[in-house]
Amino acid sequence: GNSVTQMEGPVTLSEEAFLTINCTYTATGYPSLFWYVQYPGEGLQLLLKATKADDKGSNKGFEATYRKETTSFHLEKGSVQVSDSAVYFCALRGLDSNYQLIWGAGTKLIIKP
Amino acid sequence: DTEVTQTPKHLVMGMTNKKSLKCEQHMGHRAMYWYKQKAKKPPELMFVYSYEKLSINESVPSRFSPECPNSSLLNLHLHALQPEDSALYLCASSQEINLVGTEAFFGQGTRLTVV
Numbered sequence: 001g002n003s004v005t006q007m008e009g010p011v012t013l014s015e016e017a018f019l020t021i022n023c024t025y026t027a028t029g030y031p032s033l034f035w036y037v038q039y040p041g042e043g044l045q046l047l048l049k050a051t052k053a054d055d056k057g058s059n060k061g062f063e064a065t066y067r068k069e070t071t072s073f074h075l076e077k078g079s080v081q082v083s084d085s086a087v088y089f090c091a092l093r094g095l096d097s098n099y100q101l102i103w104g105a106g107t108k109l110i111i112k113p
Numbered sequence: 114d115t116e117v118t119q120t121p122k123h124l125v126m127g128m129t130n131k132k133s134l135k136c137e138q139h140m141g142h143r144a145m146y147w148y149k150q151k152a153k154k155p156p157e158l159m160f161v162y163s164y165e166k167l168s169i170n171e172s173v174p175s176r177f178s179p180e181c182p183n184s185s186l187l188n189l190h191l192h193a194l195q196p197e198d199s200a201l202y203l204c205a206s207s208q209e210i211n212l213v214g215t216e217a218f219f220g221q222g223t224r225l226t227v228v
Contacts (some may be wrong), residue, residue, distance in 0.1 A: 032214045043119075043203055044156065044219040051214035089155055099211045100169070105157035 002027040002097040006090050006104035013080055014112050021075040021107045023090035024063075033057075033066055033073040034101070038087045039069030047075075047088070085111045119204050119220035127228055128194060130198065135224045136187040136204030144168075144210040145187040147179060148203040162187060163210040194227045201225070218220055 007022040014103060023066040025033065035057070037102050048057030050066035050073065062077045090104040117138045123168035126132050136145065160179040163170035168184065176198075178190040187204055201224055205217040206208050 030213075034216060043117075043221040044205075046177075046218070047218045049214075049216055050186070059181075087153075091155075093213050095213065099213060100161070101156075101217060102159055106153070106155055 002031065002092060002094055002102045004090050004092055004102055004104035006088075006107050007088075010108040010110050011105070012112065015082055016079045016110075017025075019055075019075070019077040019080045019084075019109070021088055021090075021109070023073045023104060024076065025071050025073065025090075025092050027092055027094050027096060027102075028077045029095050031092040031097075034065070034072070034091045034093070035062070035064055035075050036091060038088045038089065040086070044089065080109075080111050082111045082113050085109055117204055117206055117218050119202075119223050121223060122221065123224045123226075125226045126191065126194065128196075130194075131190070132191045133191065134189040134202055134204075134225075136189075136220055137185055138206040138218070139185055141184075142206035142208055142218070142219065143184065144207045145181060146205040146207075147187070147189050148178075148202055148205060148220070150201040160189075161210060165198060168210060171225035188202060191225075194225075196227050199225055199227045 003026045032051045034049045036044045037047045045109035048058040048059045145162045147159040150156045164183040166182045182187040203220045203222045204220045207217045208215045
């Protein structure tokens with residue numbers, strides 16, 4: 001079945017550091033891939049998405065590229081801010097999951113000033 | 114308007130109480146969802162409605178009863194809950210149930226505490 005694996009957290013960085021949060025997936029066919037962010041005490045917000053291989057999703061300085069050859073969708077940002085502190089979830093949606101979102105475990109990101 | 118609105122934001126209820134959570138969206142989405150999220154965990158799917166009909170029930174106990182009165186509204190009726198049901202309950206919507214490339218829009222959630 002479909003599954004998503006994210007790197008264990010928490011990830012602690014200093015402000016202006018480069019961020020990578022790894023996400024790999026298992027799925028047949030051509031799922032769509034998503035990154036959601038959850039700020040403390042809030043619901044989930046879509047950060048970015050990609051719907052086919054080699055697509056790059058981007059938003060608010062974050063980027064992720066759909067790599068079918070490595071089944072990955074790593075999240076990157078060139079210079080993080082304290083306000084980026086949150087939990088980041090990688091997710092996929094595909095035929096094999098009955099079109100429902102399959103979630104990674106989440107990665108907590110802590111940015112120190 | 115890309116908002117999903119949930120009320121109330123916080124709810125404390127006793128194990129013998131009956132309460133309801135409400136969710137509203139005005140994006141014309143035909144799929145609506147209830148999720149349960151425990152601390153430090155990803156959301157767990159509970160129910161999916163498609164065109165106001167229950168499409169998926171992820172073996173949720175009957176003390177949770179969903180209702181979709183119209184295409185914009187989704188309710189979750191709660192009765193005789195247990196303390197372990199305390200969690201963040203999230204409502205979401207998406208354009209259709211079976212469009213792989215479309216995202217789900219989430220509300221801010223209801224923080225439920227069962228005492």
